[in-house]
């Protein structure tokens with residue numbers, strides 16, 4: 594079997610954000626073999642990511658046997674090493690890696706999850722991500738709505754708009770309100786890399802312990818490993834991060850430094866399923882948890898269904914629903930029984946024309 598066609602495209606879909614996440618723009622890859630099998634994957638990097646695929650990765654993939662995915666991954670990593678290693682080159686490789694896994698499963702006429710386990714878990718609990726905005730009635734109402742829908746975990750995003758030094762009282766007060774409304778379900782908070790002062794964040798974490806936070810996500814910039822190691826060593830609140838880290842090599846360094854308690858790789862950015870599986874393996878040896886970013890979307894779901902000891906899938910982005918491969922209902926995600934990642938191929942192809 595050999596790859597005879599490689600095509601990258603930028604999907605468009607109803608309800609997508611206006612900039613399709615701008616510089617992290619979602620891209621699709623379609624691979625076709627001489628036996629007529631077609632595999633799809635999704636990555637990031639926008640037009641620049643597509644350029645990496647069309648110019649550099651094409652040289653690795655053309656006429657290659659798609660079967661040894663792990664070897665092809667190393668070849669793609671090596672081919673982009675001088676300008677890649679992290680960021681959009683790895684986001685581009687992620688799309689190809691996922692398309693190769695889609696092909697691997699389809700060649701065996703099965704799902705990706707069934708490649709990894711004879712008995713993948715079909716239905717997993719989700720947590721709902723809620724964006725805090727200025728109007729407390731709105732975001733607190735969204736927590737109430739999540740509770741009514743049966744969610745047992747919610748995450749409040751947008752804390753990074755407030756300052757951990759000057760707004761500390763307001764942040765604690767806000768999370769007290771969130772705790773009051775959410776009752777005794779799991780409650781998490783996301784800063785989005787916006788805080789810098791490690792001592793101020795550490796002091797705030799001690800104050801936030803009273804609201805029993807499940808985790809505080811990305812309080813510091815992704816590269817502040819010294820800061821993260823210092824914070825994670827003393828924080829009574831578990832520290833989560835890794836949404837903006839790349840490859841198992843990158844996560845191995847974070848784990849060796851004790852940067853986080855919970856790691857959140859995004860399979861469409863971190864290097865694909867090949868890397869996500871290795872990150873799960875590393876996490877087992879370091880006795881830390883993995884909770885993938887956007888975990889309920891089709892691409893990371895097979896890992897949560899099979900190698901995750903306590904899966905909790907992040908609610909999917911609404912603009913990703915068109916991809917299919919998973920059904921979101923009743924605060925749970927149900928995996929598709931369709932081959933590969935189970936994505937809706939027709940919807941993916943149609944998405945190439947503007948909606």
Ligand SMILES: [Mg+2]
Nearest residue numbers: 783785810836
């Ligand atoms: Mg986040």
